[in-house]
Amino acid sequence: MVEPLIKVQDLSMQFLRKAGLFGRGGQRVRALNGLSLHVRAGETLGVVGESGCGKSTLARCVLRLLQPTAGSIRFDDVDLLALNDEDMRRMRRRMQLVLQNPFSSLNPRMNGFELVAEPLRAHRSMPRKEMRDLVVDLLTEVGLSAEFLSRHPHQLSGGQAQRIALARALALNPDLIILDEPTSALDVSVQAQIINLLVRLQRQRGLTYLFITHDLSVVQHISDRIAVMYLGKIVEETSSEDIFANPRHPYTQALLSSTPSPDPAAKRQRIILPGTVPSAANPPPGCAFHTRCPQVMEMCRARIPHSRLIAEGHRVSCHLYEASA
Numbered sequence: 001m002v003e004p005l006i007k008v009q010d011l012s013m014q015f016l017r018k019a020g021l022f023g024r025g026g027q028r029v030r031a032l033n034g035l036s037l038h039v040r041a042g043e044t045l046g047v048v049g050e051s052g053c054g055k056s057t058l059a060r061c062v063l064r065l066l067q068p069t070a071g072s073i074r075f076d077d078v079d080l081l082a083l084n085d086e087d088m089r090r091m092r093r094r095m096q097l098v099l100q101n102p103f104s105s106l107n108p109r110m111n112g113f114e115l116v117a118e119p120l121r122a123h124r125s126m127p128r129k130e131m132r133d134l135v136v137d138l139l140t141e142v143g144l145s146a147e148f149l150s151r152h153p154h155q156l157s158g159g160q161a162q163r164i165a166l167a168r169a170l171a172l173n174p175d176l177i178i179l180d181e182p183t184s185a186l187d188v189s190v191q192a193q194i195i196n197l198l199v200r201l202q203r204q205r206g207l208t209y210l211f212i213t214h215d216l217s218v219v220q221h222i223s224d225r226i227a228v229m230y231l232g233k234i235v236e237e238t239s240s241e242d243i244f245a246n247p248r249h250p251y252t253q254a255l256l257s258s259t260p261s262p263d264p265a266a267k268r269q270r271i272i273l274p275g276t277v278p279s280a281a282n283p284p285p286g287c288a289f290h291t292r293c294p295q296v297m298e299m300c301r302a303r304i305p306h307s308r309l310i311a312e313g314h315r316v317s318c319h320l321y322e323a324s325a
Contacts, residue, residue, distance in 0.1 A: 003077075004038035005176060005208050006062060011035045011071035013057050013232075017281060027281040031057040032068070033232035033288075036307070041175070044202065044209040046223030046240070048216060048255070050277055054232040055212045059178045062210065063095055064088055075176070093123050096169035100181035102161035106153040112139065113149040115164055119171045138167040142197060159190035166197070170205070178210045183218055195222055216259045220244055225313075228252045231280060231288040234307070238314035248316045250293050287319065295320060 013032040031054045039045045047055050060066040062073055064080055073080045075091065083091060099105045106115055116135045120126065126134075136146050142163040153161055162182065169177055179198070183191040195218060201207060213219050219226060220240055227237040228249065236249040247253045254271040273292045278284050284291050290300035297319055305317045 003041070004074075005041040005076055006039040006210065007072075007074045008035060008037050008058075008062065009072045009074075011058070011061060011073065012069045013054070013061055013066060014069045029281045030232055030283060031280060032061065032071075033283070034071070035229075035233055037227050037234055037237065039176075039208055039210055041208050042202075042206055043224040044211050044222055046211045046213065046219035046226040047229060048213060048219050048226060049229035051214065052277060052280070053229040054280075055214075055229060056180055058229075059097065059180050059210065059212055062178060063092065063097055065097075093172045094175045095178070096172070096174045096176070097178045097180065098162075098165050098169050098182050101185050102158065102165040103153055105165060106161060108153050110152070111149065112144075112151050112164055115153075116167045116171055119168060123172055134171075135167075138170055139164075141170065141201070142167045143193075157190075158186045159193060162186065162190075162194055163197070166194075166201070170201070173205075174207070176208045176210065178212070180212045181214070182211075184213065184215060191218065198222060216256065228255065231277060231283060233288065233317065234315075235289065235317045236315070237307075238311075242311075242314055248310060248314070248321070249318050250295050250320075251289050254294075287317075 011032050012030070012034055015029045015031060016026055017029050018026040035058065037045065047058065049055055057066065061068045068081065075095065078091070080088065080091065113132065113135050116138055117131050120131055120134065135149065139146065139148055144160065144163050148160070148164070156164065183194050186194060198209070199222060202209060211219060211222055223240045225238065226240050226243045227234045228251065229235070230251050236243065236247070236252045243252065244256065247256050254273050257269060257271040271294065275292050278288065278291055286302045287300040287305050290296045293300065299319050303319070305319045305322065307315045307317045308321050310316050310321050
């Protein structure tokens with residue numbers, strides 16, 4: 001069994017939503033609520049869920065761009081929350097982030113060379129020619145030629161800009177790359193190219209991915225395991241094959257029923273969930289999903305379900321499996 005590279009335990013993140021004329025008082029918004037997961041070295045963990053469930057907050061907490069309210073985050077058995085700013089800065093060489101919209105993360109005043117060389121300048125010291133050669137190698141690795149050294153973001157297509165962002169993320173030879181919706185702003189054909197590139201880079205470099213998305217077809221293609229989030233918690237976690245073949249949580253079943261099938265003859269029963277996702281500022285008591293669950297029981301309204309191992313490598317947070325045990 002490969003040891004986890006990232007281990008998140010009971011992670012919570014609350015934001016204060018200010019109210020009133022002078023911003024006094026307000027509500028606590030629970031973006032993450034006791035979330036636990038792990039990512040083994042060399043694997044891809046896909047994290048899926050509706051918008052607002054806390055996926056991007058999770059990414060920023062793992063990188064300690066946000067300071068969690070409670071819980072622990074260990075990277076290669078190092079407690080990230082115990083590191084000072086300088087130690088965390090050195091640790092970030094091993095952890096990189098690729099965002100959804102590459103144009104929002106690329107400085108429009110910088111050309112391709114400056115963009116990819118930026119982390120090298122921040123963390124390493126080397127002659128300019130050596131740095132230029134390394135940047136050319138990185139561009140070649142992501143499928144771009146040396147002519148992109150002089151191009152600015154406004155001269156790039158979406159796919160080219162995302163390749164520049166990937167080259168920059170690879171510059172410090174990281175162990176972990178967190179990919180926050182890296183393909184959702186791209187055309188379908190370009191999405192496939194970027195996904196295939198990510199698979200190749202992982203194979204060649206031994207990378208570990210935390211892949212955050214709402215696109216189930218993409219996450220099925222790239223992930224070894226999948227964690228399903230709902231209102232700041234993981235409700236189901238298992239292998240990619242198992243979650244698509246045998247989803248066990250009612251929310252996962254509804255989520256998968258909404259994905260179109262490539263087979264026009266295939267008949268799939270669509271599960272329509274009533275209502276909307278509850279507010280993270282005022283979550284319901286008991287199981288957060290009970291207000292929409294088609295299989296709700298009385299205990300769901302009163303008690304929070306705990307993560308339960310129902311098969312090898314398959315965990316579910318649902319009272320249905322406590323009741324049947």
